[in-house]
Amino acid sequence: MKKVIAFVMAIAMVFSMAVTVSAESTTTITTFVPAATYTLNIPADQEITYGTTSKSIGNVTITDSANFADGKNVRVKIEYDAFKSDEVSTKIPYNIYASATGRTNGGSYGSGGSTSITVNKPSGSAFIFEGSANGTCSEFFNIEKGGYGTDTSTISINISIASSDWGKALGGNYSTTLTFTSEIYVEE
Amino acid sequence: MQMKYTAYKLIQFCFLILCILSLPISVFAQVTTLKTNVPNSHILHIELKGKGTVTVDGNTYTKSADVQINRHSETTISVQPSDGYSLKTALWNGDNITSAVRNKKWTSPAFEQDSVLSVSFERVGTIPMTGDGFHFLQWCLLAVCSAVGIGICLLLRKRKAI
Numbered sequence: 001m002k003k004v005i006a007f008v009m010a011i012a013m014v015f016s017m018a019v020t021v022s023a024e025s026t027t028t029i030t031t032f033v034p035a036a037t038y039t040l041n042i043p044a045d046q047e048i049t050y051g052t053t054s055k056s057i058g059n060v061t062i063t064d065s066a067n068f069a070d071g072k073n074v075r076v077k078i079e080y081d082a083f084k085s086d087e088v089s090t091k092i093p094y095n096i097y098a099s100a101t102g103r104t105n106g107g108s109y110g111s112g113g114s115t116s117i118t119v120n121k122p123s124g125s126a127f128i129f130e131g132s133a134n135g136t137c138s139e140f141f142n143i144e145k146g147g148y149g150t151d152t153s154t155i156s157i158n159i160s161i162a163s164s165d166w167g168k169a170l171g172g173n174y175s176t177t178l179t180f181t182s183e184i185y186v187e188e
Numbered sequence: 189m190q191m192k193y194t195a196y197k198l199i200q201f202c203f204l205i206l207c208i209l210s211l212p213i214s215v216f217a218q219v220t221t222l223k224t225n226v227p228n229s230h231i232l233h234i235e236l237k238g239k240g241t242v243t244v245d246g247n248t249y250t251k252s253a254d255v256q257i258n259r260h261s262e263t264t265i266s267v268q269p270s271d272g273y274s275l276k277t278a279l280w281n282g283d284n285i286t287s288a289v290r291n292k293k294w295t296s297p298a299f300e301q302d303s304v305l306s307v308s309f310e311r312v313g314t315i316p317m318t319g320d321g322f323h324f325l326q327w328c329l330l331a332v333c334s335a336v337g338i339g340i341c342l343l344l345r346k347r348k349a350i
């Protein structure tokens with residue numbers, strides 16, 4: 001009887017001891033990254049008059065952009081080949097170039113002037129539209145890295161054809177396609 | 189049994205297509221088409237001044253005219269002044285080709301665009317004069333009339349004096 005009582009008292013003593021071990025607490029934070037969206041606008045289909053050596057064909061722009069960020073940009077690749085005809089064998093090669101009016105630095109003498117910017121765009125090259133922290137993407141592509149700014153209203157995509165290439169072409173109807181392929185990429 | 193197998197394969201294929209189509213696509217392509225027409229012929233505009241003719245492709249012109257020429261063809265042009273006239277100048281798209289005209293003939297370069305041939309004829313032996321173009325005979329007649337007039341005046345004076 002005494003042994004039983006002693007055993008029970010020992011067990012009671014063990015259970016009455018204060019336990020001071022504490023457990024870890026966690027907080028989980030979640031977020032959702034929505035896909036960036038935009039609308040790509042390219043030059044319209046059009047006719048090039050025979051003999052034209054240089055002509056603006058429009059512009060490439062991005063509108064209705066959302067969910068972008070600094071370093072999250074849109075790259076638009078342009079691919080093209082010479083004018084070809086189903087009627088004759090001759091081809092008419094051409095080049096695409098971007099042009100704009102840029103600003104020059106006035107230095108210590110006051111406001112700067114303007115300068116003409118021309119950038120050749122061979123087939124396979126790309127136009128870069130930069131994303132910004134406010135969530136949008138630039139409407140106009142970056143024609144010139146650095147510099148003192150560009151008058152975006154003057155940005156234009158142009159076609160140039162050598163007069164001698166026009167001269168070599170046989171009579172007939174010709175056509176060519178400019179393919180603009182856009183994708184979102186993140187700067188490293 | 190075979191039909192069941194075929195149906196099974198068809199279902200698998202459709203499922204695969206569905207999986208591919210549901211993959212998120214982030215690359216978009218758009219196309220701009222440019223067209224142009226290269227003409228099969230061009231217009232030769234002939235400008236003629238003075239008296240003479242210009243012959244192109246067997247057709248003779250006595251005054252200014254527009255002639256259709258096949259693209260890339262070279263055309264021999266004949267320049268024939270009228271009697272008493274000679275070729276003064278011949279211009280091809282503004283360039284002076286007078287010295288290139290041999291035996292009243294000249295061959296154009298291959299036509300690649302509309303072009304202008306300006307031909308000017310002048311009277312042979314004409315002495316350039318400034319002012320009016322009063323003829324020598326008329327000057328002689330005037331001189332004779334003046335002499336007669338002066339003679340009459342002198343005669344009348346003499347009679348008065350007598």
